Structures are given as structure tokens and as C-alpha cells.
Amino acid sequence: MTIVTFLTEPLAFGFMQRGMLAVVMVGTLCAIIGCYVVLRSMAFLGDALAHAILPGVAVAYLLKGDLIVGALVAAVVVALGIGVFSRQGAIKEDTAIGIMFAAALSLGIALISTIKTYAVDLTHILFGNVLGVGVNDLWLTGALGLIVLATIALLYKEFLVISFDPVLAATLRLPAELLRNVMLILIALTIVVSLQTVGVGLVSAMLVTPAATAYLLTRRLPTMMALSALIGAFSGVAGLYLSFYINVASGAAVVLTATGLFMLAFLFSPRQGIVWRARREH
Amino acid sequence: MFSMGKTSMTATSRTVRCAPVDQEPARLEIENVSVAYNSQPALRDLTFHVPHGARVAVVGPNGAGKSTLFKALVGLLPLRQGRVLIHGLPLGHHLDCIAYVPQREEVDWRFPVTVEDVVMMGRYGRLGWLRRPGPGDRAVVARSLEQMSIAPLARAPIGELSGGQQQRAFLARALAQEPHILLMDEPFTGVDASTQEATLALLDQLQTQCVTVMVSTHDLNMASARFEQVLLLNRRLIAFGSPAQVFTPQNLGEAFGSHVLFMEGAIVVDECCPPDETLQVQRL
Numbered sequence: 001m002t003i004v005t006f007l008t009e010p011l012a013f014g015f016m017q018r019g020m021l022a023v024v025m026v027g028t029l030c031a032i033i034g035c036y037v038v039l040r041s042m043a044f045l046g047d048a049l050a051h052a053i054l055p056g057v058a059v060a061y062l063l064k065g066d067l068i069v070g071a072l073v074a075a076v077v078v079a080l081g082i083g084v085f086s087r088q089g090a091i092k093e094d095t096a097i098g099i100m101f102a103a104a105l106s107l108g109i110a111l112i113s114t115i116k117t118y119a120v121d122l123t124h125i126l127f128g129n130v131l132g133v134g135v136n137d138l139w140l141t142g143a144l145g146l147i148v149l150a151t152i153a154l155l156y157k158e159f160l161v162i163s164f165d166p167v168l169a170a171t172l173r174l175p176a177e178l179l180r181n182v183m184l185i186l187i188a189l190t191i192v193v194s195l196q197t198v199g200v201g202l203v204s205a206m207l208v209t210p211a212a213t214a215y216l217l218t219r220r221l222p223t224m225m226a227l228s229a230l231i232g233a234f235s236g237v238a239g240l241y242l243s244f245y246i247n248v249a250s251g252a253a254v255v256l257t258a259t260g261l262f263m264l265a266f267l268f269s270p271r272q273g274i275v276w277r278a279r280r281e282h
Numbered sequence: 283m284f285s286m287g288k289t290s291m292t293a294t295s296r297t298v299r300c301a302p303v304d305q306e307p308a309r310l311e312i313e314n315v316s317v318a319y320n321s322q323p324a325l326r327d328l329t330f331h332v333p334h335g336a337r338v339a340v341v342g343p344n345g346a347g348k349s350t351l352f353k354a355l356v357g358l359l360p361l362r363q364g365r366v367l368i369h370g371l372p373l374g375h376h377l378d379c380i381a382y383v384p385q386r387e388e389v390d391w392r393f394p395v396t397v398e399d400v401v402m403m404g405r406y407g408r409l410g411w412l413r414r415p416g417p418g419d420r421a422v423v424a425r426s427l428e429q430m431s432i433a434p435l436a437r438a439p440i441g442e443l444s445g446g447q448q449q450r451a452f453l454a455r456a457l458a459q460e461p462h463i464l465l466m467d468e469p470f471t472g473v474d475a476s477t478q479e480a481t482l483a484l485l486d487q488l489q490t491q492c493v494t495v496m497v498s499t500h501d502l503n504m505a506s507a508r509f510e511q512v513l514l515l516n517r518r519l520i521a522f523g524s525p526a527q528v529f530t531p532q533n534l535g536e537a538f539g540s541h542v543l544f545m546e547g548a549i550v551v552d553e554c555c556p557p558d559e560t561l562q563v564q565r566l
Contacts, residue, residue: 039393157406157414164393165403167384168455171356172407219394219439 010244015131022133022141023236023254026197027206029145031232032152033190034211035225036183040163044094045082047204048101049184050191052078054108054200057125062111068140068192075188078104080181128199128251130240137196144193148186159183160221197236198251209258210235216262216269231261309334310355310463310494315364317347317354323517324350328364330513330522334462335492337485339505342515343538348498349385351515352465355496356382368463381461383452385468391441397451398436401426404458419458426454429487430480446477453484463494470499482508502529 010016037046056074060067078100085096112122124132152159162169162176169176187207194203214228239254246253267275310332317325325347332338340348353359355366357373366373368380381404404426405419415423427433430450435443440451449469456464469481485508488495496513499505505512506525514520514528516537521528 039390154412157403157409158411160395160399161403161406164395164400165389167358167382167388168403170358171380171382173357215394219441220396220399221394224394 007241010241015133016240016244018133018135018138019130019240019250020237021138022130022197023240023250024233025138025141025145026194027210027232027234027236027254028229029148029190029232030194030203030206031210031214031228031230032225033148033186034207034209034232035214035221035228036159036163037187037207038211038215039221040183042187043204043208045097045184046187046191046207048082048097048104049075049079049188050200050203051101051108052104053188053191053195054125055104055111056108057195058108058111058115061115068195071192071195072188074104075192076185079184079188083177083181083184124199125195126199126201127249128195128197128202130197130250130254133196141193144189148189148193151182151186155179155182198254202251202255205255205258206232206235209255209262213258213262213265216265231258235261309369311367311370312355313364313367315354315366316362317350317359318362319347319350319359323362325354325515326518328519330519332494332496332511334494335489336494336511337489337509338494338496338511338513339509340496340498340513340515341500341502341505341537342520345517346515346537347517348515349467352382352467352496352498355463355465356380379462381456381459381464383449383456383464383466383469386445386448386472389452391448393440395440396437397427397432397440397443397454398423400440400451401454401458404455407459422458422460423454426457429457430454430484444474446473449473449477450480453481457484461493463496464488466495466497468498468500470497470501470504 011020034046037043053071053075056070056072056077057067058070059065059074060070063070082093082096082100085091085100091099109122112125158169158174158179161172162174162179166176190207191200191203194206198206210232211224211228213231214224217227218224235258236254239257240250242248242257243250243253312328312330312332315325315328316323328351340351342348350359354361355373401423402415402419405415405422409415409419424433424436427436430453432447432450432454435447435451440448443451453466453469456466466481470478473481485495485497497509506529509525511523512525512528513522514533514537520537521530521533
């Protein structure tokens, strides 16, 4: 088999074409918003938001409503709920996240367990079903993705300041809390969009891993975002090919590809790679 | 060592565009201000007026509330009571006109931004929402970098700079803000001598532009030699005036308590930290 047929053969299937488009969009989107998740140390929060979607999806499913809307409502409620809990100062933010995260996940499982086809549905939500992506899903992903990216572009300055130097943000009288909530909602939107591709369980990896890889390779935010997007999209495509040829779960293959790239950067990045560092020290 | 008399003479002989300190109406007015930090009262009932273009050293022992005062002035900490007026208007009306250079520990140095990016942030207040920096902003940034002699480092990641260079980058950012009032928290601590000199040169230059500057410092000699006015704090205002008026045995005793040793012809102020300035001698 030549390399060309290797690459084109899977694309003969409609579900693979749609899957490819979906992973490229989701990979790019997660990777770009993921830069803020990494830089602001919000990885745990991203994970919590992802799991918080579960009860929303379950309720929407039970009510025969739109799954995406249910997921979105749940994510926003939890995002703002974490803020309310920790703002009172009674408990620290990571504790608040831990509580909301477990509660939402349990509620989600409890609701889904009332459905007959429980096991299959739960697997799809937890680990994604990229090959089941329909044309409407693609449009929705594209539209929500554009909204997220446009917001990031418009608020670039403000997000940069609240992330790098909260003190300057305060002296400039930026509404830090509002901006933070906007960012949380963008993350929630991204997670919802990624639901079908990589699932609740793996979306946090797509938020964190490409961005962390890019962080090792560059020292400027716009470059980091571009590299991260590239890594996210590439991981998506490569993961999908892997899943096609060696017949493994596609979400897992995508995340493992991204992890492999991260390991390469961790070892060999020109500035921070441990291999070069070790060589310099000798 | 220096004599107090000489210091106050150099202060009056420095001719700048600003009206003399005693004739110009106060433009930064702090009235009955109390501030709490982590629900502990940190500053009580502060009242003082800083004239436009004045250069004030803020001194006091560790925990005297120097940083707290600055944070309250930029709105980072809420006022328990009292009010702060800038050009006659309460805090919040002058977004762009107050710049604050925080202590070095308060920034995430591993963040992926270049020196130029950091200095450009100084323009954000003037730009407002949704607008991108233009050629005018880039010119101001270039000039600020030039002024702090870090233009060659413009594209370097902020985390790769030395401590002194990082401080210069933050001073350049404060310059790019084109402030009316500049607050600097301990700019002389933990930096090399050339950065100290560059900072002092910047202060001179800002004075010719009528920028009001308040600098907190542990260095009482520096406060006395390089500043026209000194604000002595220890959770409350102990004294505010020229170095000669402020640095009296009685005031220093009130501020530093048992850390002051009165010897014949000299006062020794002993502070536990920072380590490089354990002992400071003030000759009377």
C-alpha cells in the first residue's frame, strides 16, 4: 500500500470525512482556548466542567430535548457555581471544584442509569463517538467554534492582562471577575462542542496537552496559540487514522497522539527539553 | 553620609516646570483613609496631601503598610473609610493616570510574553476595549524601552531577563502608561546598582514632566538624599514632610520602636530584613 492510498483510503467513507472535519475543528478549538487553561492553571477546572456536562446531557436526553443545550446549561451553571462557592472565601477554589465535579458526575450517572440503553449512551458521552458525527453536528461545531475564537480575538488584550498580571488588570479597572466568567463560558462551549468527538473523559486532555506542548516550544502567546492549534489538529487527524487502521477507540487514539507529541517536546524542545539540558550540563 | 541641610538645599535648587511644592494645590489627597488587609486593620486614619509633581519616599518598618497604601491608592484594596482624591476626583475617575510598579514577586515570570508585550500592556488602559495597538502606541513602547536602556531586549521572553532587567521592563511599562502619578513598591530592593541608578535617573526625568512619584523603600539614606518629601508610616501616619522634618529621633523612635538605637550624633535603625540592608545609620 502506498502512502497515498494509506491516507486516502479511509476518506472514501462519509463517516470518516465528517470525523476528520470534526477532529480538526475540535482539536484546533480546544488547543487555542487550552492555552489559557494551561497558563492560568485551570486544568482541574476544565476537567470539572467537562464532567459537569453529564447531568445536563442526561436531563436533555430524558426530556428528549437538545443534548447540546442541556450540556451547555449544565456547564455554565457549574462554572458560575464554582465561582460563587469559592468567592465567599469559606473554601478554596480547588475544593469547590472537587465538590461540584463529583456532585455533577454523580447526578449525571444517576440520571443516565434510569435510561434502558444506559451503558452504550454513557460510553458515547464519556469517550465520544467521532465516527457518528452528522452534518448538523459539523455545522454546530463550526458555528460555536467561530463564536469562541472571535471572542478570544476580541478580548485578547484583556485576557492577556488578567492572566499575566492581575494587579495591572485591577489598576486598569478591568472587570476581572466578569472576564473570568466569560472565559469559563468559552471553555464550557468548547467542551460541549468536543463532547461527541473525544467525550467528557478525554476533553480535558485536548484542552491541556497540545497547549502544554506548545508552551514548551515557544515563549510568546500568539505563537503558542498557533502551535497549539497545529498540534491539536494534527493529533486529531493522526489519531483518527490510527483508530481506523489499528481499530482502537478514536478519542483515546487522538489523546494518545497528543501525549506522544508532548513527550517529544518535553524531551527535545530546544529551550527546555531535558535531553538538551542534560547535554548542556555535561 | 550626608547632612540633612544639604539635602533640603538640593531639593529647592532643582528647577522644574512644576510650581513649587508649597504653592501648587494638592492633587493627590488622602483623607481619613483606613484600609484592612485580610480583615486585619493595616492602615488607620491616614490624611495627607501630595502636591502635583512631588517626589515622595514612603518609609517605615516591615509591615508598616507601605504596600497596603499603594494597593489602596490603585483600588486593589477597598477603603474601610475615608476617601482618595486624584485631581479632585475620587478613585475610579482616572483610569489611566495612575501607574503602579508592584514588587517583583507578584508576577508570573514564566508567562509566554516578551518584554515588548509587557510594555505594550501599559497602553491598554488608554486603548480601551476592542481596540488594537496602533503605530502611536508602538512608538511610545519603543521610546519607553529606549529610556530604560532595554531596547535590545524587546523581543526577549520576560522570564529570561535578570531581576534588574525585569524591573526595567516594568518601569518601561509604567512610562508607557504616561501616568500622572507613579507608585513604585520597593524598586531598590534586590536589583543591581545600575538598575538602581537607572531608576533614580528615571525619577529625575519624571520630575521634569511633573509626574507625582511615590516610592516605598527600606533605604532611609536614599529616602533622605534623593527625595524632597518623606512619608513615615507605621500603620498610621507618623510624619510627612521634608527629610529634615521627618527624620527626627522622636519620629524614628515612634516608627521603628526598639529597632532604633540613639547614639551620640547618630541614629541607627536596625531592621531584620531585607538582609542586605540590616543596618542603616542616620547621622544627625
